Amino acid sequence: MSFGYTTVGFGAYPNRSVGVITATGGTITVAGGYVYHTFTSSGTFSVAALDDGATFDSLIVAGGGGGGGSLAGGGGAGGAIEHNDIEPDVADYTITIGAGANKSQAGVYNQAYNGNNTTSFGQTAVGGGRGAGGTHVSPYTFSNNGGGSGGGGFGWDTQKYDHSGGAGTSGQGNAGGDASATTYFGAGGGGKGAAGTNANDTGGDGGVGINWKSLGTYYAGGGGGSASGGSPAYFGAGGNGGGGAGTPAANGANEQGTDGTANTGGGGGGGLGYGVNGGAGGGKGGSGIVIIRYSA
Secondary structure: OOOEEEEEOOEEEEEEEOOOEEEEOOEEEEEOOEEEEEEOOOEEEEEEEEOOOOOEEEEEEOOOOOOOOOOOOOOOOOOEEEEEEEOOOOOEEEEEOOOOOOOOOOOOOOOOOOOOOEEEOOEEEOOOOOOOOOOOOOOOOOOOOOOOOOOOOOOOOOOOOOOOOOOOOOOOOOOOOOOOOOOOEOOOOOOOOOOOOOOOOOOOOOOOOEEHHHOOOEEOOOOOOOEOOOOOOOOOOOOOOOOOOOOOOOOOOOOOOOOOOOOOOOOOOOOOOOHHHOOOOOOOOOOOEEEEEEEO
16 A cells, blocks of 8 residues: 655655555654654654554653763663554644753752653653762752663762662663762663663663664663772763763863763763862753654
């Protein structure tokens, strides 16, 4: 069976016959026997006509969480939902893409932020949780947070928190790794495919994301934890799927964690250096994405 659709990317492409659903919206490509609609910003998926029994699959990824500010855990990846065999109506479907978390503010207390939710087709992918890490003076903004995937734990100070990783959302992601009160390394943020790794003598790596439909591109990787102390200082790598690396700085330096990659839902990398002492904070989270595919 065939249909005509009128948009490829954002330009006109009339009378092309490729499948059983007639739809517009996002950036449209045709590959490997499938039509793909990719939304990197909010928009509308418009189904104009379809044959009986036609279905589509989608990947829904929220914005990633930010890395913590100092001696810090990586941000958790945005939640990722594989929504398969959807039976559409002839209708317009609103796609809302969640922004990644902002960078933690430099020069103050480096409290990180959660990513923002992505919604489509009645599903809500939850924004990634922030990584722990802030400053050792009041207001003690060390706390991480759960999310689509959880942020990584904070690596110092026996009297404060959060050394344990934040929780992930069931079916959307995994927990952040755990850190220790007796080291100077942050744990990795969780990813869709795996939890963040614990911080021991290195910063923890971010959890791997998802290789949706085995197409070779990963989404929703966790941010890596920061490293301080030791020679050399080992930082946590970002998880495959857009996670940012933790800062590799030696003890006493004030470097910012690496940002998560845009439109992957990757978590930001953990930073080093207290904000009140000039620390630059953690990396921001990567924005989310929605991908829709159906048979050509």
